[in-house]
Amino acid sequence: MPEREGQNIIAVRQLTHAYRKGVPVLQGVDLTVAPGEIVGLIGLSGAGKSTLLRCLNGLITPTGGTCEVLGNPVPQLSERDRRRLRRRIGMIFQEFNLVDRFSVLKNVLIGRLAYAPALASCLGRFSRADVALARDCLAQVGLAGLEARRVRDLSGGQKQRVAIARALAQGAQIILADEATANLDVLTKDDIMDLLQGIVREKGTTLVLSMHDLPLARRYCTRIVGLKHGRITFDADPDALSDAAVADVLERVPQ
Ligand SMILES: Nc1ncnc2c1ncn2[C@@H]1O[C@H](COP(=O)(O)OP(=O)(O)OP(=O)(O)O)[C@@H](O)[C@H]1O
Numbered sequence: 001m002p003e004r005e006g007q008n009i010i011a012v013r014q015l016t017h018a019y020r021k022g023v024p025v026l027q028g029v030d031l032t033v034a035p036g037e038i039v040g041l042i043g044l045s046g047a048g049k050s051t052l053l054r055c056l057n058g059l060i061t062p063t064g065g066t067c068e069v070l071g072n073p074v075p076q077l078s079e080r081d082r083r084r085l086r087r088r089i090g091m092i093f094q095e096f097n098l099v100d101r102f103s104v105l106k107n108v109l110i111g112r113l114a115y116a117p118a119l120a121s122c123l124g125r126f127s128r129a130d131v132a133l134a135r136d137c138l139a140q141v142g143l144a145g146l147e148a149r150r151v152r153d154l155s156g157g158q159k160q161r162v163a164i165a166r167a168l169a170q171g172a173q174i175i176l177a178d179e180a181t182a183n184l185d186v187l188t189k190d191d192i193m194d195l196l197q198g199i200v201r202e203k204g205t206t207l208v209l210s211m212h213d214l215p216l217a218r219r220y221c222t223r224i225v226g227l228k229h230g231r232i233t234f235d236a237d238p239d240a241l242s243d244a245a246v247a248d249v250l251e252r253v254p255q
């Protein structure tokens, strides 16, 4: 990691993005994240949360500013280097997630591709050690016994667990989660957040999640970042976060 970024895992400065000319979505975002933080991104639908996460993993190239992840200037990387970087980033994304037609085990093994010899991984062959590791990761997320099941036949919560197991198998240094707990019942939401929090505590992984559930964010995040119309309007410790700041970012009229 370059000296100037010190301890930061993520360093975003004056980041801007527009999908269409003249319609800015991110409007000068500054965000630095240190190892082991659990950052909850909150904001109204359309505020730019997913766009920011997509800039971080190199799925889109921002229109301006700088975006460094694990010391890499993401927008400047070649497609090949972006893919390499993504292997160090666990992703729990709704639209960029699992391969539905593959088994649970194979989806987790995909996280080991970065470590397999090129030819073996092209052929979809994994070492015994990788298979054992993938099984172990599935057991850690409570999915032992479902290894052979096709992902398309799993529930939403089970799919998120597969994605978490894949991040574990990857040895990911960062996990980016785009609404990892959306559409899940209350208990399952807690289970998923418990799992993610456990990984952060045990392995020092850094977690950035977009979320709509504010009470959940307050309970699990070490820091809450509010995005409003593509700008960060607050960045606070959950305990220090005022109701007025939340009401402002969510454009709620105070009672
Ligand atoms: N691929 C795209 N092409 C054009 N516009 C897009 C695209 N993706 C998102 N947008 C627009 O960019 C803005 C920000 O979208 P984004 O998905 O980042 O919001 P979000 O904060 O994640 O919202 P949500 O809470 O609904 O997931 C929205 O106005 C959206 O319509």
Ligand SMILES: [Mg+2]
Pocket: 049, 050, 051, 178, 210
């Ligand atoms: Mg989104």
